[in-house]
Amino acid sequence: MSIRDIVILDYGSGNLRSAQRALERVGATVTVTSDFDSAVNADALVVPGVGAFAACMRGILEVQGDQIIDRRISGGRPVLGICVGMQVLFANGDEHGTEVAGLSQWPGVVEQLDAPILPHMGWNTVRAPASSKIFDGLADERFYFVHSFGVTKWQLNGNTLDRQPPVVTWCTHGTDFVAAVEDGPLVATQFHPEKSGDAGLALLQSWVSSLY
Numbered sequence: 679m680s681i682r683d684i685v686i687l688d689y690g691s692g693n694l695r696s697a698q699r700a701l702e703r704v705g706a707t708v709t710v711t712s713d714f715d716s717a718v719n720a721d722a723l724v725v726p727g728v729g730a731f732a733a734c735m736r737g738i739l740e741v742q743g744d745q746i747i748d749r750r751i752s753g754g755r756p757v758l759g760i761c762v763g764m765q766v767l768f769a770n771g772d773e774h775g776t777e778v779a780g781l782s783q784w785p786g787v788v789e790q791l792d793a794p795i796l797p798h799m800g801w802n803t804v805r806a807p808a809s810s811k812i813f814d815g816l817a818d819e820r821f822y823f824v825h826s827f828g829v830t831k832w833q834l835n836g837n838t839l840d841r842q843p844p845v846v847t848w849c850t851h852g853t854d855f856v857a858a859v860e861d862g863p864l865v866a867t868q869f870h871p872e873k874s875g876d877a878g879l880a881l882l883q884s885w886v887s888s889l890y
Contacts, residue, residue, distance in 0.1 A: 682889045685720035687746070688712045689737035692728045693870070697760065700872035704883040712741040718749050722889050727762025731771030731788055731827065732778045734762045744781055751783065751864055756889055759866035761825060764859070767866055768829055783864060784844070786829045786856075793852020797826040802869075804857045806847040812860060812884050813847060819877035821857075821869040828855035828868055 684706045686694055698708045701724070709716065717723055725747065727734045738744060747767075750757050759767050768786040771778045780788070791798060801820040806813035830853055832846050842862070849857035849868070858867045865885060871878035 682721040682886060683707050683709070684722045684724060684886075685717045686710045686724045686726060687717055687738075687741070687743055689734070689741045689743055691726055691734055691737060691762070693726050693761075693872075697724060697726050697872045700879060700882055701886070704879055704886050706886050714742055714746060717743075717746045718755075722756040722758065722886075723747070723750055725757060725759045725763035725766070727760065727764070727766060728824075729762060731762060731765055731773050731780070732776065734766055735771070735778055735780065738766060738781070747781060747783070751862075754863050756863045756865070756885075758885060759864075760872070761868060761870055764866035764868055765827065765829070767859075767864070771827070773827060784859070784861070786831065788827050788829055790827050791825075791830070791852055791855060795852075797824060798828075798851040799824050801874075802849055802851065804847050804849045804869075806858070807845055810845050810847060810858075810860060811888065812858070812865060812881050814884065816877055816880055819874075819880075821867075821871065821874040821877060821881075823849070823851070823869045825868060830855050832856060 701708045765788040766780045767783040768780045769782045771788040844861035847858040871881045
């Protein structure tokens with residue numbers, strides 16, 4: 679079994695190196711780059727993200743990340759979004775009254791959580807369906823979140839990508855929000871698996887193993 683080559687898309691967002699180290703710990707060969715061809719052709723692509731939705735979208739567009747992700751998904755090639763790297767996959771982000779277009783892989787709006795304390799920072803459990811692959815054996819584990827915004831309404835009607843319906847995992851902080859999505863080659867988590875200890879590493883191992 680060969681070690682899979684994974685590209686972490688460098689579009690100016692932070693948290694690249696911790697994601698790289700975590701993926702290397704589970705056996706992947708990892709390159710951090712903004713190179714278009716490398717990102718399109720890698721065995722898998724990771725799209726991280728921290729900070730504001732609008733800033734992340736600007737960075738992604740500057741490196742043609744929208745085209746990279748579109749091309750990979752249309753070809754059935756794996757993509758993993760993390761934190762804001764998950765949020766930008768939705769249609770829109772609404773931060774403080776300013777709405778910014780996302781990548782529209784899924785319908786839905788990223789908006790401020792209705793919670794007594796923000797940001798949602800720290801460890802929390804998730805509610806994964808039995809059909810989830812990445813959470814297999816991890817149903818009782820906790821994962822590390824740092825965010826104030828999320829998707830509280832799952833709005834996917836039908837299956838525009840001609841695949842099985844997405845598997846949606848939920849979490850609660852004040853209100854329910856989408857914690858993860860598994861949709862064919864496209865997988866994303868609102869939490870940071872690279873900061874989630876052994877449970878996060880197990881999840882990344884499950885995702886990397888699915889690439890073979």
